[in-house]
Structures are given as C-alpha cells and as structure tokens.
Amino acid sequence: MKSLIKPAFVLTVALIVLLEGGARLFFPQGVSGRFDYGYDPDAGFAENADGTVKLFRAGGRRFFPQSFSKERPPGTFRVFVIGDSIPRGPSLQASYAWLLGDELRKNWIPAEAFNLAVPGFGVRRCQIVLDRIIRYDPSLIILHVNYSNEYEDEREWRRTQEFKGWHPRHWLMKLFILRRLYEMKQEQVFWRLVPTEIRQRRAVNDADAEVAASMDAQKMREWSRQVERVTRESADLARRRHIPILLLTHCSVETNPSHGPQLNDFDMDGLGESLAGAGVYHLSMKEVFAGTPNFQSHFTDGSHMKQSGHLILAQAIFHKLQKERLLAGFTPGNLGKTAESK
C-alpha cells in the first residue's frame, strides 16, 4: 500500500513553509501591518537607527517615498500634509506640500514639507496618520478635509476586521505569502493589464454599494456627522500637543449649464470655520479659487488639481501662514534641509 504522505506533497508544503518563513524573517517590515489597509498606526513608517524616519508604501499606505530626521532640525519649519488623493497630487513634486516647501524656502525660511496624503483616505484613517506624526515635532499640520472618502474608510475597516477574524473564508489568506501574492496579482497584473473600462464594469457590487450609499440620505447624514466629529477630534489632538493645525476644506468644481462652472464646498467651509480657534486655522479652498480667473482650468476633473492648482494653493497657504504669524519664529536665514525624495 502506498504511504499516505508522498514526497511531492511534502515538497509542496515545504516550499510554502519556506516562502512564508523567509518572508516573515527577511521582510518583517513588509509583513507588519500589511493587511490593515491604513488602520495600522505604524505601517509605512520606519525609524532607522541613524535617527531618520523613512516613509514607504506599506500596510495600505501608499506614501510617496520620503525621509526626514526624527528630531526636527532647530529653527526649521516642518510641515506635514495629510489627506487623500487631492493633496497627494499628480506627483510628489507637483503637490502643494512640496510646492509649499519651495515657497517657504524661496522666502528664506528654513523649511521642510512632507506629503503624507494617501488616495482614498477618509477622516478616520487621516486621524491615525496625524496621531503618528505628532511625535516628529511638526511646526504645522495641514489636514485636507474632504467628505468623499467615508465609504472607502468604512470598507477598508471592514476588510481589516474580516482579515483579523477567523472566518474560514480567510484561512488561506492568513499566510502572508499567499495574501501578498493575491494582492500582487491584483495590483501588478489585473490593474495594469485590464483596462479601466472593463474593471469599472466588473466592479458591480462595490460600485453599486458605493452609489447606493451615496444616494442614501440617512447614510450621508451619518457620514457628514462623522466627518465633523473626527475632524474636531483631530483638531483637539493637535491642539493638546500645542501643534498648529490648518484645516484646508476642500471644494469641487461643478458645471452648471446655466451659470457655468461653480465651486461647491459642500458646507465644509462652515465646519472649518466652526472649528477654527486657538491653534486651529482654517483655509477655504473655495475662497482661494473663487478669486482665481478661469479657475476650472486648474482642475483635471471635478476635484483633483493640476500642478498649477497645487501651486495656487501652496501660495495661498503661505500667505495664510504669514497672515496668522505662524512663521514668526522662523527667521529668514540659511536654506533649510529640503525634503528628500527618493
């Protein structure tokens, strides 16, 4: 009688175990928080022994690769921008975070500005990033407040919880190597080879759910209250640590056939104004662009901006910082350390 366990089976199991063990042993950074979809507080941050902090893409946080010293260099104005795909910009160098750094240095203020915006991040996940970067002694945190990512936050939270749970559906995916392979296939093969038109049509369930949710008035009210509550908490968090925070409330361009392009802030300016106070500042994107001729030409779509739009915003932030005297302690002098991009 043949033995139950055959060499081919043993080899298969051994290979899987080796791959899994190797991944966990040699790439612990990649494994940590990998499937928390932005809810792991430490994912994407690596504190090196030389005192630098490296930002990288991990755990659902698609940070632009950047690095900075753990301790803020004395006399340097350090800015962190947190938000979604809008502040993230078309590229690191074309984002208002980077351009603000340029603007500050152009005006002889030693400054470093970092872009920590991640596409699809709503207020809940932004707050977790904010909580993490407070320890790096920022001179200013810019929180780009947008209302449109609550669905993503909720979905990714559900995924995190699902994967943490022990439902049999996820047993296989408990293995890092298998889950990583699954995600690699999605991101490197499916997203790259299958045209967007096909993917959009296939994503029936998810898209349907999102559309249904966005048309559900009760759900929208719930999310709106959530944006308000979490943004307030984030502002309090910064205020308690005596870190100035600028709430940059988003606006979208809407095309009205009778009146032409209009800017719509979806009442977020009201939220920003209501939260403004000691240590909390508000800048309305609607007000910035309302004074710009042909403002729609600075947008690629209803929400996302071109580099020119980011530049306008960076200059407006700079003027706001001057107006609020937030740069007062930072004397014009030597060029500060620039944000390093890799």
Place this chain on the structure above:
Amino acid sequence: MSFITWQYFLFLPLIFVLYWQLPPRLRLPLLLIASYFFYACWDVRFLALVLTTTVIDYICGLSLGGRRLKPAWVLILALLPGAWLGVCYLLLTSWGQATPLLIAVAGGLGVAFFAIHEGVWAWGGEKRNKGLLILSVGFCLAILGFFKYFNFFVDSAQNLLGHMGLQANFVLLHIILPVGISFYTFQSLGYVIDVYRRTSPACADFLTFATFDAFFPQMVSGPIERGKNLIPQLEGVGIFQNSYVHDGLRLILVGLFKKVFVADNCAVIAGYVFDPRTALTAPWAILGVVAFAFQIYGDFSGYTDIARGSAKLLGINLMENFRFPYFARNPSDFWSRWHISLSTWFRDYVYIPLGGNRGSQWDTIRNLAVTMLLAGLWHGANWIFVIWGAYHGALLILYRFVPPFTGFMAKEKKGRGLQWMAAALMFLFTLAGWAIFRSANLAQLGQWFAALGHWQAGAVPWQKSALWLLFHIVPLLLLQALTWKQGDEAGGLERLPWPVRGLLYTALLLLVVSSSEQDQEFIYFQF
C-alpha cells in the same frame, strides 16, 4: 453549495472523515444525507423534485426488472415528494401562500403516478415494459419540460402566432429553474432505459438508488453517470486506500486551477466583449470569443475535476468528461472529448435509437441533425442554444459527407503538420460555435460577426487585455502539454517525477490563491 466556497472546503473533509470512520452499513445513509444537504443549500424545496425523479425511476426501474413492489409501498414512495413539501411548509416560515396548492399538486401527481403504475403493471409482457418506460420518461421529461422549457415554448408559440397575425396572451409563469435538473433527470432516465434494454440490472435498494440520483459531487453539473458504473460502486463496501487521497486531491487542485485561475479570469474579457454596451471591433470580438472558449472549458472541466476528485476521496470513480477538447481534429473527435458524458448519452439514447449511421446518407443526416438540435436545446430554453446545436449538427454533417472535410475524419495517423492544421481548423469552427453559444440573442450574435469586419482602433485598446488572456491561458496549455502523452488531463500528472510534481502543485496552488477572490458561479449550473 458550490465547490468553490469555503463551506464546501469544510463540508468535504467532514464527509470524508465520517465516511471512512463509520461502519460500512452507515456510509450510504451518510452519503444520501450529505447529498441532500448539499442540494438543499440552494433551495430546500427543490429536493421534492429530486425525490420525484428518484421515486418514479426507482419504482419503474424495479418493475422493469420484473420485481413488483407492494402497492402500499408504491403509494408511500409516490407521496414522499408531497410529504417533503409539507415538512418544508411547516418548518419554513417564509413560504408563500401558494404552498398548500403545491403540496396538493405534488400529492395529486403522486396518486396519479401510483394509479398509472398499477394499471400498467396489470398489462404484463413487453407491453408493460414499454408502458413503464413511457411512464418514467414521460413523467421525468414533463417535470424537466415544465421547470425548464414551459415559458420558452409558451413565449415562442405566442411570438409565432403574433407573426401570423394572431393575438395570443398566454400566461407566463414565474418559474425558478432548479439547479442541475437537466443533469440528474438525464442520469436517472439513462438508468431506466438501460434497465429496459437489459443492459443494466434494476437497483433493488431505494437508499442506493436515491444516492445514485443525488450523489453530491456530480449531481448538479455532471458527469452524467451511468447506473452500471456508479450503482455497483455505491453498493460495494469500499476499503480505504491512500491512493484515493492522492488522486482525489490532485484532481481537486487541477479543477480549482482550471476554474479559479483560468475560467474566472478569462471571464473578465468574455464578460466585457459580450456585454451589449460594448462597441466591438474585430480584435475585441476575437479576444472575447477566445476568452469565452477558455472560460467555459476551464469552468466546466474544472467542475468535473473537482467532482471527480471529491468522489475519489470517497473511493468512487466518476467517468472522465473532458479530454483535451481543443486539440480535436474534427467535430466527431471534438464530441468524443467535450462533455463526454452528455455526448455519449445522446449517442446511446437518441442517435443510435434513431438509426445512427446505419441507414442511408439522408437518414444519417436527419439523425445527426435531430440529435444535435436536442443536445443544443438541453443546454437551455433559448433559441440561441438550438442554433448552436444546429451549427454543430451541420459541422458533423459537413465533415462526414463533404470533401475535403471528409479527409479530416480518417482515424489513421497522418502527417503531424496535417494533424495540427486539422486541429487549428476545428478550433476555429469551435470558436464560431462559442460565439453563438455566448450571445444573448440573434441581434448580439449578428453584432459579433459584423465586428469582425471592423479593424480600426476602438475606444479601448485591446493589446493589454490580450496579454491578460495569455497570462491565464498559457499555464493551462503548459499543464496540458505535460499530460498530453498520458491522455488524461489531471490523472496524467501522477506519472511525472515527484520533484516536478511537487513544484507543479506549488505553482498551481499559488496561481489559484492569486485569483481566489474573483469567484464566479459555475456556468453549467444554469443548465
């Protein structure tokens, strides 16, 4: 319950362990309970239909074998489906108000079957046997016809009368198609016909026959087993062998690879191309039909492999259903490689009884045409399937009677180049057939063929999608190249050296997992 759900991957090991741990006399009841549970996961009410087919064919088969059941037993068995509906009605709170009516209809049919059966039994001799065969076939086809084809025929009749200028407003019923009804009905019918022809003995044990009719690995999508193959295996007391586990797991892994990696990913492109919203160009039309060819092959042969693997774990051999169909050199060769259990069913129970190829050329043409039209209609209540059947019938006729196609029918080995040419030509014909099969209606089919003339660039570039398709088809072809010489798609792997097998299993497992969350239902469930 579908094979590619986590529930099945808990269910199967549980049944496997219980089956081999229980004393032999309890194994069959376990299989029957497991099979009914498996089916009830879709809709518990439709077990009444499975029971109806089982009861009718068990009683008729037994009577055809010359054994008379006591009338009281016939009546009790005939009332089982109605009783099951009654139990469902009592236990399920979500049932509609029509349920008492359904129970009454099921009970009435049971009594009618009992009365007719007793009447036919009184005839005696060959007349009785014919009567019993007609009774069994008539009842089973009536059930199949009602649940699968009622609306189709009513709708078609209404349209026909409309074209003739006559207004008719027939009632269309909201009928849910029970999963796998065509498969288990045909399997059961095949058994009764075999008993009638004395090529298979009647099954005396109701438990065995009920398990044969509802055996969970193959009940909903085949292979359509023959009584003479499956019933003796169910009756026999199996002794566990380690090879059951090896062969079973290998078949399941290959099946998962075909379904999850090949079929579901090819479905991405096929679904887009055959979506009425898509503006087709020639490259997309070709990509779409190639994608569908591998989708349906991976889907159905993957299902069969998982079914065979699951049965093998229980020590039961199910028949092979696919054998490298896209390497067929002519239509006849194709049908001896594609859905073998169905094509042999139609050969044995339709084509040969009609006269096969024993008569004149015109008789053969008629027999081929009728058989393939029925095979097409078996796939679904839609004219598109009838056209698909007619197309394959025409291909069979073309290759049998029209030169130079007749040259490709020769069985003797010819030059390798010619063999490849024949296979390539047959593959093109098969693709055209799949275009018919996948189209929702004649208008869409027309659009697909029209697109073949449009070679200008479309709005969506196709090149990357072609790479996506290759990414999923090439591993399948490589796997087939490895097993081609053995002539067995999954079983052939056993003969490879173990290090190669180990690497291959790892690769297959990783490929399956990489696509694991894009699961889709099996296509053939709808048939």
